[in-house]
Amino acid sequence: MTQVINISKWKKRLSEFAKIRDWGQFHNPKNLVMAMSVECSELVEHFQWLTSEQSLNMSEEQMEGVKEEMADVLLYMLRLSDVLDVDIEEILEMKFKRNGEKYPAEKARGSMKKYDKL
Ligand SMILES: [Mg+2]
Incomplete structure (x- = not known):
C-alpha cells in the first residue's frame, strides 16, 4: 500500500485528463465545488439509514462503492486546488x-x- 500521495503528480494527471477531453472549459471553481458536493452526497448515500454498527461493518461490495465515492471527492478537491493554485x-x-x-x-x-x- 502506498503511504505517500504525490499531490503534484495527481494534479498534473487530472489536468491532462481534462485537457485531452477539452473539459478545462467546464472546470471553473464553481462547477468543481458543485461537482464535489454531488460526489460527497453520493458518498453519504452509502451510509444513509445504516446504524453506527452497520457503518463499521460494511460488506466488500458496500466498501467498493464507498471507496469509489471517496476517490471522486478527493479527485475533485485536487482538481480544485490546481485550478485555484492552492x-x-x-x-x-x-x-x-x-x-x-x-x-x-x-x-x-x-x-x-x-x-x-x-
Ligand atoms: Mg461518484
Missing part, C-alpha cells in the same frame, strides 16, 4: 494547527462540543 500541504498544515488551537486536548478530550462551547 497548496494542499500548506492548507493542511494551516488548518491542522488552527484545529489544535481551537480544540486543545485538555479541553476537548472526550467532548463533542464545538470549540466555542468548550
Whole structure:
C-alpha cells in the first residue's frame, strides 16, 4: 500500500485528463465545488439509514462503492486546488494547527462540543 500521495503528480494527471477531453472549459471553481458536493452526497448515500454498527461493518461490495465515492471527492478537491493554485500541504498544515488551537486536548478530550462551547 502506498503511504505517500504525490499531490503534484495527481494534479498534473487530472489536468491532462481534462485537457485531452477539452473539459478545462467546464472546470471553473464553481462547477468543481458543485461537482464535489454531488460526489460527497453520493458518498453519504452509502451510509444513509445504516446504524453506527452497520457503518463499521460494511460488506466488500458496500466498501467498493464507498471507496469509489471517496476517490471522486478527493479527485475533485485536487482538481480544485490546481485550478485555484492552492497548496494542499500548506492548507493542511494551516488548518491542522488552527484545529489544535481551537480544540486543545485538555479541553476537548472526550467532548463533542464545538470549540466555542468548550
Ligand atoms: Mg461518484
